[in-house]
Amino acid sequence: MPIIIKTVGVSVYGSFALLTSFVGIIYGLSALGVGVKSNRYLPSAKTNHDRAKLFYPPFYFQLMMIVFISLLVLLFEKQILDFVSDDEVLFSIYIIPLYLILYSLYAHSSNYLRYTSRIFYMNIHGLSFAYGHVFFILFYAYYIGKIDINVLFLSQAFVALIISLPFLILLIKELNVKLIFFRFHELKEQIKIGFPLVLNFVVDFVLAASDRFVLAYFMGAFAVGLYVPAYTLGALILLVPKAIGTVVPQLMSKSVDSDNFAQAKSLFNNSIKIFMLVTIPFIFGIYLIGHEALVLLANEEVAQEGIYIATIVAISSLFYGFNLLMSQANMVDLKTGVIFKANSIAALFNLISNIILLYFIQSIYIPAITTVISFMIATMYFYKSLDGKWIDKSVVKIFIKILMASVLMFGFVYGCFAFLPEMSMVLNIIAKVLIAIVIYSILVIGFKIYTKEQLKNIRGMFAR
Numbered sequence: 001m002p003i004i005i006k007t008v009g010v011s012v013y014g015s016f017a018l019l020t021s022f023v024g025i026i027y028g029l030s031a032l033g034v035g036v037k038s039n040r041y042l043p044s045a046k047t048n049h050d051r052a053k054l055f056y057p058p059f060y061f062q063l064m065m066i067v068f069i070s071l072l073v074l075l076f077e078k079q080i081l082d083f084v085s086d087d088e089v090l091f092s093i094y095i096i097p098l099y100l101i102l103y104s105l106y107a108h109s110s111n112y113l114r115y116t117s118r119i120f121y122m123n124i125h126g127l128s129f130a131y132g133h134v135f136f137i138l139f140y141a142y143y144i145g146k147i148d149i150n151v152l153f154l155s156q157a158f159v160a161l162i163i164s165l166p167f168l169i170l171l172i173k174e175l176n177v178k179l180i181f182f183r184f185h186e187l188k189e190q191i192k193i194g195f196p197l198v199l200n201f202v203v204d205f206v207l208a209a210s211d212r213f214v215l216a217y218f219m220g221a222f223a224v225g226l227y228v229p230a231y232t233l234g235a236l237i238l239l240v241p242k243a244i245g246t247v248v249p250q251l252m253s254k255s256v257d258s259d260n261f262a263q264a265k266s267l268f269n270n271s272i273k274i275f276m277l278v279t280i281p282f283i284f285g286i287y288l289i290g291h292e293a294l295v296l297l298a299n300e301e302v303a304q305e306g307i308y309i310a311t312i313v314a315i316s317s318l319f320y321g322f323n324l325l326m327s328q329a330n331m332v333d334l335k336t337g338v339i340f341k342a343n344s345i346a347a348l349f350n351l352i353s354n355i356i357l358l359y360f361i362q363s364i365y366i367p368a369i370t371t372v373i374s375f376m377i378a379t380m381y382f383y384k385s386l387d388g389k390w391i392d393k394s395v396v397k398i399f400i401k402i403l404m405a406s407v408l409m410f411g412f413v414y415g416c417f418a419f420l421p422e423m424s425m426v427l428n429i430i431a432k433v434l435i436a437i438v439i440y441s442i443l444v445i446g447f448k449i450y451t452k453e454q455l456k457n458i459r460g461m462f463a464r
Helices: 002-008 010-030 035-046 048-075 077-084 095-115 121-145 147-175 184-210 208-218 221-245 248-257 261-297 300-305 309-331 336-360 365-385 396-420 425-446 454-461
Strands: none
Touching: 002 010, 002 121, 002 261, 010 048, 010 095, 010 147, 010 184, 010 208, 010 221, 035 048, 035 095, 035 184, 035 248, 048 077, 048 095, 048 147, 048 184, 077 365, 095 121, 095 147, 121 300, 184 208, 184 336, 208 221, 208 336, 208 365, 221 261, 221 300, 221 309, 248 261, 248 309, 261 300, 261 309, 261 336, 261 396, 309 365, 336 365, 336 396, 396 425
C-alpha cells in the first residue's frame, strides 16, 4: 500500500483495490462450492491414495471453470475496465486469466498443506508469496522504472508460481499425478454441500468489499483510494481469526471424528477468548495511533480524510471475527446453510444502505458505518443459530473483563500523552504501543482473565 500510494498515487491504488476485489470474487466463484466436502475429510485421510481421491477432482474441476470464466472476462473487457479504472489507469484484461490459473496452483497447494496439518510449511508458503510480491515491486520500482497496475498483477501471478513450485513437487511426490475426476453424482453432491458457501462467498463479498464498488460508483476511484488504506488498517486484526482458521477447524474436525467433542468445544471457545483478548484492546489502540499510522502507510491526505475510519472498521472487525469463528463450528457440523443465511441478511442490508445513504450523503464514512451495523446483524444471527452444544457461558464474563481492561488501558495511555513532550511520529507510535501493551498485560493479570495454568493448557492443546 505505501509503495503504490507514494509512487503512483491514490487513484492507481484505488483502481488496484477494485481490480483485486473483482479478481478475488471471480476466483471464489469458480469452484461452485466443489471441494468443501473434500477439504472437510482431508485431515482424517489415512493414506496418500485417499488424499489423492480427495484432492485431484476439485482441483481439475476448478481449473476447467477458470478457463470458462476467463473467456467471459475477455468477452466483457470494455465494461469491466470502464468500471474499475479511469483515464489515468491502463490495464490489460489478458492478465486476469493468467493470474487466475497461476493463483489456483498457489491456492490448491496451500490448501493441501493446510488440510494435511503442515502448518509450518503453509506459513512459509503464505509469507513467501506476500513478501515475494513486495520485494519484486520494490526491486522493479528501484531498478527498472515506474510501476503500474499491470506490473502489480503480473508480479503476484509469477510470484505465486515460483513460490508454489517446491510445494507442488512435494504434493506430486506424495500423491503422484493422477487423472481422477468426479462422477456426475459425486459432483452433484459436492455442489449441493458446497454451493451454499459459494452463495455465502458472494454475500460475504457484498458484506466486506461491495462498499468500495458502491463508493467508486458515487465518488470515483480516488475516493476508494482514500477509504481502503484506513479500512485495511482497521481490519488488520482479522489476521487473528484467520490465523486461527488455518489450524483450529482441522483439529476440531479430528476431535469430533474421534468422538472427543469436549476437546473440540474447548478449542472453539478458547479461540473466541484469545480473539477477544487481542481484538478489543486493538480497537482502542487504533484510535490512539490511527492518524500517525495512516500518514506512514499512505500520506497526510489519506490520514486527514479517513482519520476515524480505521477505528470504526476495527469495531466491525470484532463482529466479523466472531462470525468467522462461529462459521468454523458450523463447518465442522457441515451446516453451510446457516453461514449463508447469516451473511446474506447482513449483506443485503449493507448493499441497500450504502446505495441509499451514499446517494444522499457522499462521504467515505458511510461505508464504514454500514459495515459495523451489517457485521453486528450477522453476529446476532450466528449466535442465535449456533448449536447450543458449542456455547460456553464464561465467554460473556471474559468479554466484560477484557472490555474493562481495555478502557482503563486507553484512559491511562491517553492521559500520559497529554503531559508528555511532543515526539516524532514514529517514536510517538512506538511509545504508545509499548506503554499500552505493558499496561494492558498488567490489567489482564490483575483481572485474572487468564491464569498461567489456563495458558499452559491452551498451548499444550494446540501443540498436540
